Amino acid sequence: MDYKRIDAIMLSYGLGKHDISEGTNYTFIKGNNHRIILERLKELDEGGARGFLYAVVLDDYKNKCSKNGHINVKDIWNETKLRSIVERIIAHFDSIF
DSSP, X not given: OOHHHHHHHHHHTTOEEEEETTEXXXXXXXXXXXXXXXXXXXXXXXXXXXXXXXXXXXXXGGGGXXXXXXXXXXXXXXXHHXXXXXXXXXXXXXXXX
């Protein structure tokens, strides 16, 4: 998936969008609480995009995450799968905030 499609997906969930020097962050906000769900989304020169989903909160992704708790969005080629992961991450934070 390309940057524009991933951006549209993230915004469809009402996430806050923040441009930083290393790309774009998308933040779940509930009241005074917030958590970056996807960070450093950036378009790749060879097509597609890279960015890092905070997936360590999902039991089935804990062993696949980096030491910072992320998986790379460029490894998710299917929109349905991306939406499923994002919805589960949002549901997690929605339940604890």
